[in-house]
Amino acid sequence: MALGLSASPPAVLLLLSLLGLAAAGKLLVVPVDGSHWLSMREVLDMLQQRGHEVVVVAPEVTLHIKPSKNFVMKMYAVPYTKEELEKDFKAFFDLAFEEGTFFERFFHKLEAMKRITNFGVTSCEQLLQNKELIRYLEESKFDAILTDPFVPCGLILGEHLSLPSVYFLRGIPCGPPSYVPRGFTGLTDRMAFLQRVKNLLFDIPNIFLCDFAFDPFSKLASEFLQREVTVLDLLRKGSVWLLRLDFVLDYPRPLMPNIIPIGGVNCAHKELPQVGGWNSVFSNGMSHRLLKTLPWLQIPALMPGAGLI
Numbered sequence: 001m002a003l004g005l006s007a008s009p010p011a012v013l014l015l016l017s018l019l020g021l022a023a024a025g026k027l028l029v030v031p032v033d034g035s036h037w038l039s040m041r042e043v044l045d046m047l048q049q050r051g052h053e054v055v056v057v058a059p060e061v062t063l064h065i066k067p068s069k070n071f072v073m074k075m076y077a078v079p080y081t082k083e084e085l086e087k088d089f090k091a092f093f094d095l096a097f098e099e100g101t102f103f104e105r106f107f108h109k110l111e112a113m114k115r116i117t118n119f120g121v122t123s124c125e126q127l128l129q130n131k132e133l134i135r136y137l138e139e140s141k142f143d144a145i146l147t148d149p150f151v152p153c154g155l156i157l158g159e160h161l162s163l164p165s166v167y168f169l170r171g172i173p174c175g176p177p178s179y180v181p182r183g184f185t186g187l188t189d190r191m192a193f194l195q196r197v198k199n200l201l202f203d204i205p206n207i208f209l210c211d212f213a214f215d216p217f218s219k220l221a222s223e224f225l226q227r228e229v230t231v232l233d234l235l236r237k238g239s240v241w242l243l244r245l246d247f248v249l250d251y252p253r254p255l256m257p258n259i260i261p262i263g264g265v266n267c268a269h270k271e272l273p274q275v276g277g278w279n280s281v282f283s284n285g286m287s288h289r290l291l292k293t294l295p296w297l298q299i300p301a302l303m304p305g306a307g308l309i
Contacts, residue, residue, distance in 0.1 A: 024051035025143040028163065029071070030154030033062045034089065039244055039266040040148065040168055045070045055140065057133070057157075059123045061085060074137075076130045078123050088115045106205055113213060121216045124153035128224045137161060144239075152214065155234035156221045164239045171245055177203045180253045189251040 029044060031037045044054050045068075054071035059078040063085060067073040092112040098105060127133065138161065145163040147154025150170075158165040181187040182202045187195055214231040221229045239258065246263025255261070 024053065026053045026141065027055070028137065028140070028142040028145045028157075028161070029054060029056045030145065030147040030157055031056060031058060031065060032148040032151045033058075033065055035064075036148050036150060036170070037062075037064050039170075040146075041068075042266045043146075043168070044068075055142070057127065057137070059126065063089065074133060076127055076133055078126050080119065080122065085119060088112070088119070092116050110209065110212070113209060117213050117216065120151040120153065121220065124151070124156070124217065124220055127153060128156065128220065134160075149235060149238075152217045152221075152231045152234060155231065155237070156217070156224055159221070159225060159229075159234055159237060165237055167235075167238045167241045169241070169243060171243070171250075176253065180251055182206060 027047065029040070031040050044056070048054055048070040055074060056065070056071050057074045057076075058065045060075045061078050061080060061082050063082075092115070095105070095109055095112055098108060100108075137157070142161065142163055144166060145154060145158040145161065146166045146168055147158065148169050149155055149167050155165065177200045178196055179189045179191065181189060181191070182199055185199055185202050187199055191199060218230045221231070221234060241256070241259040242265075243255070243259050243261050244263055244265060245261055247261070249263065
């Protein structure tokens with residue numbers, strides 16, 4: 001499955017490059033701060049090298065999003081400081097190492113998520129209320145919008161501008177609980193019946209957390225678009241989902257046809273070792289076991305100097 005669904009960085013670039021048939025495209029980008037941005041920035045740099053015009057919209061106060069010669073940066077003011085942002089993000093990340101009962105961890109995570117969500121909601125409000133910036137975006141005639149739905153402000157903007165949406169994200173929290181383990185369970189994708197029941201019960205708080213985090217954005221979207229709309233309604237409008245996962249590291253799950261796994265897209269290319277690697281495999285008799293387990297494997301093609309390296 002991993003071999004059939006995985007996509008290399010060049011494949012991602014090819015997909016995003018199809019913004020214009022004969023000319024370079026104009027791409028609007030609404031990113032999410034933190035590690036989300038570090039992955040997206042690599043893609044934007046390569047898109048610029050392909051001749052596309054990239055415009056990034058971000059708040060003035062961020063952790064990692066900075067101007068670059070590879071894209072146009074449009075920033076807007078927000079009513080909080082970088083110190084406040086760093087403090088609450090650090091508290092949120094520290095929860096990963098917190099010990100305690102399930103309910104203690106859950107309510108601590110809920111409170112931290114509330115503070116983090118408030119930053120996203122406040123930032124989105126300031127963006128949507130910035131009439132000068134919105135007018136600029138309306139007049140810029142973008143071909144598509146690239147955004148991270150973790151903070152769904154880009155979804156609202158894409159709907160307002162009637163742009164094809166490309167979602168760039170780490171994971172989707174809605175895999176089947178029958179074999180996709182939920183957080184805090186300690187389970188794998190191989191579960192007995194009672195473990196699946198436990199996994200289903202643990203999924204209930206996740207549903208609550210998602211509603212808690214997305215409900216303020218649904219209200220923002222309804223006010224800005226002047227019609228009743230939810231975040232789920234906007235998510236359904238996505239043309240392509242670029243999912244930063246790979247089944248080598250993640251549990252298998254069904255994917256929609258418009259979801260493309262791009263795990264490792266932000267990783268630097270590293271040459272395979274030319275000595276010591278396969279030589280040790282063949283010197284200890286491993287080649288026979290490899291052929292027995294993987295009959296399609298062509299051992300001579302893997303030998304040093306045979307073209308793989």
